[in-house]
Amino acid sequence: MEAIPIHPPFRLADAGLPPGVSPFHQGQTVPIRVDIDIDSAGLIAAIHDAGTTRIPGPVVHLGGRMVLPGLVDAHAHIDKSHTWGRAPNPDGTLRGARDAAKADRLVQWSFDDVHRRMDFAIRTAYTHGTVALRTHIDSQEDRAQPSWAALARLRRDWQGRMIIQGVTTLGIHKLSGPWGETIADLAADHGAILGPVVYDGPALDDELDRAFDLAETRGLDLDFHVDETADPGADGLTKIADAMLRRGFKGKVTCDHACSLAQRDGPQVARTIRRVKEAGIGVVSLPMTNIYLMDRGRGRTPRWRGITLVQELKAGGVKVALAGDNVRDAFHPYGDHDMLDVFRDALRLGHLDMPIGDWPGAICAVAADILGLKDTGRIDVGLSADLVIFQGRDYSEVLARHGLGRIVLRRGQAIDTTPPDYRELDDLH
Secondary structure: OOOOOOOOOEEEEEEEEOOOOOHHHOOOOOOEEEEEEEOOOOEEEEEEEOOOOOOOOOEEEOOOOEEEEOEEEEEEOOOOOOOOOOOOOOOOOHHHHHHHHHHHHHHHOOHHHHHHHHHHHHHHHHHHOEEEEEEEEEOOOOOHHHHHHHHHHHHHHOOOOOEEEEEEEEEHHHHOOHHHHHHHHHHHHOOOEEEEEOOOOOOHHHHHHHHHHHHHHHOOOEEEEEOOOOOOOOOHHHHHHHHHHHHOOOOOEEEEEOHHHHHOOHHHHHHHHHHHHHHOOEEEEOHHHHHHHOOOOOOOOOOOOOOOOHHHHHHOOOOEEEOOEOOOEOOEOOOOOOHHHHHHHHHHHOOOOOOOOOHHHHHOHHHHHHOOOOOOOOOOOOOEOOEEEOOOOOHHHHHHOOOOOOEEEEOOEEOOOOOOOHHHHHHHO
8 A cells, every 4th residue: 555645635545334323325335445535634534436537646546455434432420531550440330430539539639630640541542543532521519610611611722623522421310419519510510511420229210300490591502421231121212212302492401321121121221222212312322331341240251232222222213323432441451542442342242243244334424413413423525634544454354453653634634542651640649
């Protein structure tokens, strides 16, 4: 393959384009070969079947190498990221993770600490090809301000390079009283999303109404953590859909995790999926964190994979995204803010093959739709040439080597794909 020219225009010839990432691929179920023309402004000027046209000027022959659009991480927690070294999970459980993160947040999370770790996370995601990221920010009454101040600065610093959305995340019961008003106002002031964490219980219906009231009066979207448990009785996902439909809520609603759906019986699952589809709720699965946390017990092998029913939700017409969630913190000590890593794990854990079909859209175009980003995470004429070019020509080659040697283009120009060095954070541990 020839070197990518320093500046466009040029053609990427014989690129492998998988389903789910481009309108050019409508009706196809397997990757196809295309030529992609990039103009001098770094926009996609044309897409053709490979080899059907000729152009003057530079041509980069990809030889079938797979190409994805800029990647979209629909659910992250970069305020917690890279804290494992000082706040590890003592037992690998969700409770252990929450306790460790709370203790660390109360003592360590100054503006400088949070800003440096979040910036490190964004720089890492950028080198891997991420163009948009939604991060949940712990927004409890004790420590909300340093993180939100850091996020505001980072959004300014990264404007034009990374779309960064923020979510005010806290237990749904904490929205009662004055702090609910305060945190909803903070979300409105930051152009953010209100993010209740839902716990099953007798007060849940009233708590959901409170969350929807706060969002409606301020024109906010909602992004719920819900049913992150193996308890088959936990059914917050259905209750959120029912509340949204009952109220006629006009904003966008996203639901994350929904692990317990995989523990429920057929009729219950069918009703939930029908209601979620009717409400227009997008569901985000977090395979890496949930495989780590769910069904964990000392000295025993887990009996289930922890992820929600992604295949059934998608088959039922629900928009389903895959996202990275936690990286190197008490909830998940691994990961590198790399959406290809997420896709590889989800593919294997959820058996999203035979065929893979349009599942790549779950880390780009569909994820962007859930985040309300219509011109992001897709390859189409007139859009920015934000592309990720892999050495591999098919899924087996790409995923076997974790996308090693990828080329990342932003507006048609190759960027440095060297991730930041972990040693930058040594003094924070």
